[in-house]
Amino acid sequence: xxxxxxxxxxxxPPPVNATAPSxxxxxxxxxxxxxxxxxxxxSFGQVHAxxxxxxxxxxxxxHGIIGENGAGKSTLMxxxxxxxxxxRGEIRVGGVPTVIRDSQAAIAAGxxxxxxxxxxxxxxxxxxxxxxxxxxxxxLKPGISRARAELKRLETEYALDVDPDAVIExxxxxxxxxxxxxxxxxxxxxxxxxxxxxxxxxxAEADHLFRILRVLRDQGKTVILITHxxxxxxxxxxxxSVMRRGEMVATRTTAETTxxxxxxxxxxxxVLLKVDKGPAHPGPVALQVKNLTVRDHRGVTxxxxxxxxxxxxxxxxxxxxxxxxxxxLLEALAGIRRPSSGDxxxxxxxxxxxxxxxxxxxGLAHVPEDRHHMGLVLKFEEYENSIxxxxxxxxxxxxxxxDIDAIRADAREKIAKYDIRPPNCRLKTANFSGGNQQxxxxxxxxxxxxxxLIIGQPTRGVDIGAIEFIHKRIxxxxxxxxxxxxxxxxxxxxxxxxxxxxxxxxxxxxxxKTPDASEQALGLMxxxxxx
Amino acid sequence: xxxxxxxxxxxxxxxxxxxxxxxxxxxxxxxxxxxxxxSPLEAVEVLLTGALGSGEGIGYTLxxxxxxxxxxxxxxxxxxxxxxxxxGEGQAYLGxxxxxxxxxxLGEVLPWYATMPVAVLAAALFGAAWALIPAWLQASRGSxxxxxxxxxxxxxxxxxxxxxxxxxxxxxxxxxxxxxxxEGGQLPxxxxxxxxxxxxxxxxxxxxxxVIALLMAVLVWxxxxxxxxxxxIRATGTNPTAAIYAGIPYRRTVIxxxxxxGGLAGMMALNPVMGASARLQVEFVGGAGFVGIAVAxxxxxxxxxxxxxxxxxxxxxxGGAELSFWIPSITRDMIVVIQGLVILFAGALENMFRPxxxxxxxxxxxxxxxxx
Numbered sequence: 001x002x003x004x005x006x007x008x009x010x011x012x013p014p015p016v017n018a019t020a021p022s023x024x025x026x027x028x029x030x031x032x033x034x035x036x037x038x039x040x041x042x043s044f045g046q047v048h049a050x051x052x053x054x055x056x057x058x059x060x061x062x063h064g065i066i067g068e069n070g071a072g073k074s075t076l077m078x079x080x081x082x083x084x085x086x087x088r089g090e091i092r093v094g095g096v097p098t099v100i101r102d103s104q105a106a107i108a109a110g111x112x113x114x115x116x117x118x119x120x121x122x123x124x125x126x127x128x129x130x131x132x133x134x135x136x137x138x139x140l141k142p143g144i145s146r147a148r149a150e151l152k153r154l155e156t157e158y159a160l161d162v163d164p165d166a167v168i169e170x171x172x173x174x175x176x177x178x179x180x181x182x183x184x185x186x187x188x189x190x191x192x193x194x195x196x197x198x199x200x201x202x203x204a205e206a207d208h209l210f211r212i213l214r215v216l217r218d219q220g221k222t223v224i225l226i227t228h229x230x231x232x233x234x235x236x237x238x239x240x241s242v243m244r245r246g247e248m249v250a251t252r253t254t255a256e257t258t259x260x261x262x263x264x265x266x267x268x269x270x271v272l273l274k275v276d277k278g279p280a281h282p283g284p285v286a287l288q289v290k291n292l293t294v295r296d297h298r299g300v301t302x303x304x305x306x307x308x309x310x311x312x313x314x315x316x317x318x319x320x321x322x323x324x325x326x327x328x329l330l331e332a333l334a335g336i337r338r339p340s341s342g343d344x345x346x347x348x349x350x351x352x353x354x355x356x357x358x359x360x361x362x363g364l365a366h367v368p369e370d371r372h373h374m375g376l377v378l379k380f381e382e383y384e385n386s387i388x389x390x391x392x393x394x395x396x397x398x399x400x401x402x403d404i405d406a407i408r409a410d411a412r413e414k415i416a417k418y419d420i421r422p423p424n425c426r427l428k429t430a431n432f433s434g435g436n437q438q439x440x441x442x443x444x445x446x447x448x449x450x451x452x453l454i455i456g457q458p459t460r461g462v463d464i465g466a467i468e469f470i471h472k473r474i475x476x477x478x479x480x481x482x483x484x485x486x487x488x489x490x491x492x493x494x495x496x497x498x499x500x501x502x503x504x505x506x507x508x509x510x511x512x513k514t515p516d517a518s519e520q521a522l523g524l525m526x527x528x529x530x531x
Numbered sequence: 532x533x534x535x536x537x538x539x540x541x542x543x544x545x546x547x548x549x550x551x552x553x554x555x556x557x558x559x560x561x562x563x564x565x566x567x568x569x570s571p572l573e574a575v576e577v578l579l580t581g582a583l584g585s586g587e588g589i590g591y592t593l594x595x596x597x598x599x600x601x602x603x604x605x606x607x608x609x610x611x612x613x614x615x616x617x618x619g620e621g622q623a624y625l626g627x628x629x630x631x632x633x634x635x636x637l638g639e640v641l642p643w644y645a646t647m648p649v650a651v652l653a654a655a656l657f658g659a660a661w662a663l664i665p666a667w668l669q670a671s672r673g674s675x676x677x678x679x680x681x682x683x684x685x686x687x688x689x690x691x692x693x694x695x696x697x698x699x700x701x702x703x704x705x706x707x708x709x710x711x712x713x714e715g716g717q718l719p720x721x722x723x724x725x726x727x728x729x730x731x732x733x734x735x736x737x738x739x740x741x742v743i744a745l746l747m748a749v750l751v752w753x754x755x756x757x758x759x760x761x762x763x764i765r766a767t768g769t770n771p772t773a774a775i776y777a778g779i780p781y782r783r784t785v786i787x788x789x790x791x792x793g794g795l796a797g798m799m800a801l802n803p804v805m806g807a808s809a810r811l812q813v814e815f816v817g818g819a820g821f822v823g824i825a826v827a828x829x830x831x832x833x834x835x836x837x838x839x840x841x842x843x844x845x846x847x848x849x850g851g852a853e854l855s856f857w858i859p860s861i862t863r864d865m866i867v868v869i870q871g872l873v874i875l876f877a878g879a880l881e882n883m884f885r886p887x888x889x890x891x892x893x894x895x896x897x898x899x900x901x902x903x
Binding site for chain 1: 753757758759762763765766769770772773774775776777778779780
């Protein structure tokens, strides 16, 4: 076999797929446009996802696209990236009309995408992941040395700070995301699309990401940022386009707009960013956590000697940066994870050894943090999910059979009450938008009239209109005398809803505050600096 | 990628796509037949008349289909729980032991309609028992059910040979088989539906176990889509994390599902053992356990689909036998090739035409669509 020989002395050719069209000389346009969408229209059967969309993104800017879940942002970007074909309309890249049939064509046109859920091979190294699909020949060795050199260059140029030989699964989420960005750059992307990039990041990681995006922009790349977080838009974008129900309703220069204006454009009416609630009237202790310690499957202590009470008629918020034991705490409370020591009491009686079904019978309702993996069976029809966990309720049973009519009637009632759209209990759950999926879970858990309600990330990935509704419902539950434990990584949410705030850091409770404590004080506690 | 997830009308998914897949499988089979110098058209004619052209042919076709309905249902029930039961072969084999023991004992004194319910139960119990250990290993120790059920096929085969040669064999006889069951241990043929149409069943062993098979198809449908257990099975099969969240005990669900699956596979033995040969023989299952996998795949784990797929495979079995008889250059092995092609296109490549069809359905081909 011929040796692949000394790669060092050879001149390094550019990566294979980076032969993307060198930006075509733009015919005397005033502001050069990176992307122009003209009259894009797309329907899926009855659903008109994109209606006659016009969008112009200037080269070398960060352009935000904001809108509620289901507004059509993702469809539009999927069209741009070649996942779908538009029914009508034209895409111009650098002024040149371009047909983008698939992601290969998008890459060739210089468009790269960073997906919300990463497309990485977990047990490959960074280098291997970056090369994947651009190996440059049947033998790996020359490609590897080429990729390594190119990676080094990209990394230093954009301050990405990723070790090429690290294995993906050993990297924190923020770094995995940077690998996705590297992948796109390696393939010669001039235009980067990021789909809800901060949804999985801690605040510090998000800040780092923003720094990287600014560097990218300053180096002449164009960034399209899809998000529903107004604060991010204000912090980082140069221009912002707002989508609502499949239409592009406005484009603004970020410096000339306000959060209030954008929020109003998104939902089409004024929204309350503050929650309307009166003082709490706490009753007796309903949920008591005593010296609880929880270890994960590796034996690492995730919850460390945690104690607190939740009284009937109050909301206790657990604040903390994601990954500080909140998830394990929730799972232990819900009977999914066995605590290694300590006790959990509901109405004064220990729940140790009870499984999730027994806990439900004792009046515990649980809205899990991750609705896709835990809260819903996405392949089920909506009505089937509306009884998940309550399938042994005699109301829904008819001898050995399920009373389908009763279940569907009940599901329809919840759909009406929670304004779940589309109002069709026979639709597959996967076909609902994130906000509506969350409403399905909330409706199921709240309408059981529990005594203790534990809620993880109630509004993660949920649009503003739905957030308002969900917050109102949670406060109503409190006023009806329920004990509510709320875990959220959104500090604003905790401060708006909770009557008492318990701060967790590294698995321990570091302190308790009232919700009117300053953001800075809470932030320091969450960082483990102050108590 | 995206085109595969676009929803299509039901008639396309459940009607047009299987039909297309089948057509392609037959087309390529035709090429294979042409390649060895025979006329594909003649082969199709022989196959179809052999399977469906006479009362006797239909009788044989439905006899084979009966086997495949049982084993197809067995595989499908396990599929719904996310389990791949490869052990239908062994479970059916052991089910035969249960059926034979009842036929040999009760069959002596009771009429067939009294023996039958007991035999159904015994076959199911023995089949289920053979699935129990793999199920328990999967549920408690995480041993992969595919591996353990395959192993149990071999253990079952060895066990049955041992029993037939050393214990159940008629003393002095050469064949490793039990004695012939008495009248009360045999299932009567179903001749009257044929006579209704003036056809004759002839030698075909089509018998009442077909009715039991159809009954089981209905029961499986009820179980999966109408009972709480079925709901729990499907939840565990599609999202185990959500099932645990919902308080559905994983171990219990896996074990119960496998017992039902094994029981269905075990019942398959009624048809060949009590319905046809009236004795227990070695290797009477003859691969029906494995065909059940293809049938369940093709029938998309839905009882109705399974009945149709089972009949299709019955046609291929019976028609294939006729084919190799009348056209000797098309050997038994060629028939296996054709069956393999059907499994390949209808089972493994079932979604091959989906992207193209999705594009066809969602594209609005107007003049103003995206230009180059």
